Each structure stands twice: as structure tokens, then as C-alpha cells.
Amino acid sequence: MPIYYEDTLENLSALRAGIRVIANTAAITNAGTGQTLFTVTGGRVALVDFYGEIMATMGAGATTIEIDAVPDDVAVVGTSIIATASANIANFVAGRMAYLPVFGGALTFTAAGGACPLKTGPVYLLRPGIVTALGSAVNAGTMRWFAFYVPVDPGAYMTGS
Amino acid sequence: MAQNFSEDTMARIADIRLGCRVDRAAAAVTTGPVNFFHVTGGNVLLTGFYGEITVQQAVAQAISINMDVDVGTDTPIASVGADANNFVVGRMCYLPAVAGALTWTAQGGACPLTVGPPYVLRPGMIAVTSSGSQTTGRMKWSLWYVPIEDGAYVEAV
Numbered sequence: 274m275p276i277y278y279e280d281t282l283e284n285l286s287a288l289r290a291g292i293r294v295i296a297n298t299a300a301i302t303n304a305g306t307g308q309t310l311f312t313v314t315g316g317r318v319a320l321v322d323f324y325g326e327i328m329a330t331m332g333a334g335a336t337t338i339e340i341d342a343v344p345d346d347v348a349v350v351g352t353s354i355i356a357t358a359s360a361n362i363a364n365f366v367a368g369r370m371a372y373l374p375v376f377g378g379a380l381t382f383t384a385a386g387g388a389c390p391l392k393t394g395p396v397y398l399l400r401p402g403i404v405t406a407l408g409s410a411v412n413a414g415t416m417r418w419f420a421f422y423v424p425v426d427p428g429a430y431m432t433g434s
Numbered sequence: 435m436a437q438n439f440s441e442d443t444m445a446r447i448a449d450i451r452l453g454c455r456v457d458r459a460a461a462a463v464t465t466g467p468v469n470f471f472h473v474t475g476g477n478v479l480l481t482g483f484y485g486e487i488t489v490q491q492a493v494a495q496a497i498s499i500n501m502d503v504d505v506g507t508d509t510p511i512a513s514v515g516a517d518a519n520n521f522v523v524g525r526m527c528y529l530p531a532v533a534g535a536l537t538w539t540a541q542g543g544a545c546p547l548t549v550g551p552p553y554v555l556r557p558g559m560i561a562v563t564s565s566g567s568q569t570t571g572r573m574k575w576s577l578w579y580v581p582i583e584d585g586a587y588v589e590a591v
Contacts, residue, residue, distance in 0.1 A: 288450050292439065319452055319482075319547060342543030350524035350542030376546050395546035396452070398484055400524060402543055423448035425455065425576070428441055 290391075291321040291421030294433040298328045298417040301336055306343050306352070307407030309434050310418045313399050316426025320355075320397040323420050324389050325371040325406070327362075331414030335361050338380055338409075340373065344402035355397060356380035358409060365414070391421075398425065452547075453481040453578035458590040460488040462568035463497060467561040469591045470575060473501075476583025478555050482547040483511075483577045485527045487518070491571035494519040495564050497527070497536050503558035511553065511560070512536035519566075547578070554582065559591070 277285070286293065296310040323340075337358040344350060356373050359380040368386025373394040383389050399422075406418065422431045439447070448455070458470055485497075499512040512529050515536030524542025529550035539545050560577070579588050 287439070287447050291451055292444065292447060319448070320544070321451060344524055344541075344543040346524055346542065350522050351540070353539060353541040353543030353545075355544055376549055395548040396482065398526065398545040398547050400486075400542060400544070423451045424441075424444045425448065427445065430444070 291423050292431075294420050294422065294431045296418040296420075296433040298415045299434070300415050301331075301338060301406070301408035301410075301412035303408045303410050306341065306403070307339075307405040309403045309405055311404040311420050311434065312432050313401050313403070314430055314432065316401065316424065316429030318399050318422045318424050318429050318431055320399055320404075321421050321423060322391040323373050323418070324391055325416045325418040326389075327365055327367050327369045327414060327416050329413070329415040330367050331362050331365045332412045333363055334410055334412060335363050336408055336410045336412040336414075337361055338371070339407050340380055341405045341407055342397070342399055342402060343405055344400045347402065355404070356394075362412075362414075371416075401429075453479075453580045454588070455576055455578050456588050456590050458575040460572040460574040462571060463495060463562060463564050463573055464567040465564050467500065467502070467563040469502075469559040470562050471560040471577060472589050472591050473555045473557050473560070474587060474589070476557065476581065476586030478579045478586045478588055479582050480553040480555050481578045481580060483529050483550075483575075484545050484547055485573050485575045486545075487521055487523050487525050487571065488574050489570060489572035490523055491518045491521045491568060493566045493568050493571065495566040495568060495571075497562060497564050499529070499536060500561050500563065501553075501555055501558060502561045503556045506556065508558075512550075514565070517565075555579075557586075
């Protein structure tokens, strides 16, 4: 039975799944472009995996979430929608998770909280800017988000909020 | 635990995860066909591909991409896409599902790299053909690959 040090496990994870960044747990918001989850800096990156996890049960108000890529030059070229608005997540309990769909589809939540697919959509090339979670309404329920990426341009990286 | 890697390590992780990246510097797309990438030494597996506008396009231009093999019959990788005239900086194009048209993003935040399947490419040229020749517009291109025969590799042309 293999036993690895924690840092070895982290490195294996990075090689297999991509470099992991985490966005802090926060409530759902519909203000502006939504909650900034991740920032892409220094050049292009490839988003290889992504998921979100409900940490505090969602409130009763109807709420959907979409995931957007807002480039730094958004005024010129516009925001890309990575996942369109999810189903209504009102009252979704802690533990349910969300993942990116096939290309052009809606952010998809799991029905339960044991497992979540990480790879149903394509790998995305992200230009410098931010990745946001835009709610259709404010919801006091909270989520945390994980992204797994690799740099495309030298010096490019992602950070979590 | 936060992951802190050197730039070089991150680049190697990217190679392992996506494949070897080859970049073609920004240039005007002309009617062609113009050779963009050279597959040589054996077969490779194309794992990702995209193009990005770096200077706004100013000429009517619909682009298609072919694999012009050294020996055998050429194969279209992407049929003629939409006219990219006036497309702004940041819009990107990617390979579609098999036999589909080169597809453009409507905005410039993100672009899927792996909608199409991984392609085995035999030695030859990835060539780009356009309905018009750009004057001021410029595009850069990147592809990712892994060799599937010893000694095979891809270089930008």
C-alpha cells in the first residue's frame, strides 16, 4: 500500500488534475458581474476542471447561477458565458455540488452530495480577467468554488478570491 | 494548502496535462492555402487548437483548416467558418465537432479548446485557407499535441 507525503500527493494532484485554486466561501450575489471567483493574470490559462460546493443551505428565494469569464478588455470584446443559468437552487442543502456542463449548457447541480463529475465540458482557454458566479438574486446560502488550471503563457496564473 | 510552483514547474505541468504547445506568432490571414504548422517525423495526436484575433479584422474573411499530408489524401479539419470581418480583438476560434465549421466565440473571455475530438495527424502541413486576405487584421494561433510515433513533432511555420 503506497504511503505518500502530503506534498507528494499535492504534486501528483497538480500533474493529473491541474493546479488547484479555491474561491472562498461566500453568499450568492446578483450585484454587477456577480462574485469574483478567480482572477487570471499574466497571460492566458487553460481551465481544465471546475466545481462548486454548497457550504450553507440555500435560502428559500428563487436563485439561479451562471458562470462567466469577464476579460480585462470586456468593454471591447464582451463577457463569455462558460455555463448558462442553473436550475433554481432555492433550498438546496449543503453538500450539493455544481459542475460545468457540456459546451453551451447550464451550470448543473448534483441531486445529492456524495460525488460530482469534474469533466463533462471542454477545456477552456481563458484570457486575462476574472471568472465570476452571477446569481439571479441575492441568496444567503454560501458556496465555495474550485478551479484546476494550467498556464498557457509563461508567467500566467490564476488566483482564488 | 496553497500550491506554489515555479513558473518552469507550471509550464511542465501544462505540458503533461494538455500536451506540448506550439505557438504561431500573430500575422495576417491571407487567401492561401498557407501552411501554419508542420507535422514531421511521424504521427502526432492533436489535443487542442485555437486562434485569437490580436488586431481587429478589416476584410471579409471566412477561414477553413485542412491537413495537407505529405503522402495520401488531404483531410479537412474545419470547414469554412463565419465571415470574421470586423471581429474585434479577443474573439477566438476553435475546432468544431468532427466535420464542422471553424467556430468563433461571440465574446473574448473564454474559448473551448477541446470541443472537437483529438485528431491523429500524419506528417504534413496544417494549412489555412481564407476567402479574403487581411490587410491590417492579425491573428495568433496555438495548438497542443503529443507525439504518437518516436521522433514525431510539430513546429510552427
